Amino acid sequence: MIENTFSTEDLPKEDRWASWYESGTRSHLPTLIRTDHQDDFRGSIRLLDLGSVQVSTLTYSPLQVRRTPKLIRQSDPDILYFVFHRRGGIGVAQAGREAVLTSQTLVFYDTSQPFTAWATAEHGSVAGCVILQVPRKLFPIRTETLDPLLAASLPSREGFGALLAGHLDQLVTNAAGYTPADAVRLAAITVDLSAALCSHELESNDTLPPETHRRAIQAQVHAFIREHLGDPDLSPDTIAAAHQISTRYLYKLFQDQGLTVADWIRRSRLERCRRDLADPAQRSRSVLAIAVQWGFKDGANFSRVFRSAYGMPPGEYRNHHQSDAVREPTRTVQATTRTS
Known part of the structure; x- marks a missing residue:
């Protein structure tokens, strides 16, 4: 572009x-x-x-x-x-x-x-x-x-x-x-x-x-x-009704993308959770609170699907990415000090 x-x-x-x-x-x-x-x-x-x-x-x-x-x-x-x-x-x-x-x-x-x-x-x-x-x-x-x-x-x-x-x-x-x-x-x-x-x-x-x-x-x-990702009751039926199309036509729209409706919803929710877990400004919020905000109903299921998607549990992901965010400014300051 x-x-x-x-x-x-x-x-x-x-x-x-x-x-x-x-x-x-x-x-x-x-x-x-x-x-x-x-x-x-x-x-x-x-x-x-x-x-x-x-x-x-x-x-x-x-x-x-x-x-x-x-x-x-x-x-x-x-x-x-x-x-x-x-x-x-x-x-x-x-x-x-x-x-x-x-x-x-x-x-x-x-x-x-x-x-x-x-x-x-x-x-x-x-x-x-x-x-x-x-x-x-x-x-x-x-x-x-x-x-x-x-x-x-x-x-x-x-x-x-x-x-x-x-x-x-x-x-x-x-x-x-x-x-x-x-x-x-x-x-x-x-x-x-x-x-x-x-x-x-x-x-x-x-x-x-x-x-x-x-x-x-x-x-x-x-x-x-x-x-509407935060709505735990978001479903193909409610989505189809909101757009005045049949659930069958909704499924067809997603088949063309190689995903089911449920897969697309779950992937979108996980991405929002991943973003929030990596955000130092949200460190004080619990993992469960973030999961619930984006529509997951229970912590055990969220932890299981998050690990399947990103290779580690959500708490470990948060610690890993937020510790990287904290260390990065330190390395930058040290490099600047040596240069001067």
Whole structure:
């Protein structure tokens, strides 16, 4: 995964606006941008390139943006935008509709059609958003079908909107740990989730190819399980009911991954326990308390499955990994002392 960053913080004040303008239009698309803050403009751009898909985190002083018919004729990258509000006030107008975003909404628009956008912020502050750019040729829903969603506020705190927003947050947070091979897979998942969101808002699963719909449901199920790992009664029946699918179809989703539903739940719970046991900040918590927090009903069973997965009992694992964490800073201090 390729990550590029730009910030005005280290630039002279007189260069900040022009530099941000150039970086923004080059990394996104040609637009006309106006601001009343050229003399004290503040902004940043963090760009994650997944190959076919791009995710960017932007901050900026208040401004106005226009994409005109002339600019579209000159350059049309044929990109679909999903914009998630992060801070300040953000609005978009296109196709006769206008959306003003709040902390619980996102907006979708088409760069091949004229639009205007604006951002406001309290005095001395900046606005901010996350932008997902998806090439139209990769999007599995026809353009004309998407027209009712242009510049319409879409939810990002529930359903597929929340799933997509959470997915993008994870991409941004964990960008440094992904490989080029991961980028290809993550781009496909991102397209599936954004398409599933649109299909849901259009109230028609018929707009999605079966494979896209299956992968989107699979991602939704995974997210649901992660959110409910602490529930000891989490079961295939409750998972299937929560997603309005049959238990048989749920089993099929996991067969495609080479795991049973129970295996996936157990593996996820063990990973959360392993992480907490290795955390020095949780040393005061008992092994049983950690196991119960993540849905294990009794200590004996937890100890048995943990040892099977990681090669040692949970208490021994904790002692081994936390003692390593304590020794490491000591070695670093000693090496520094010898150098000086």
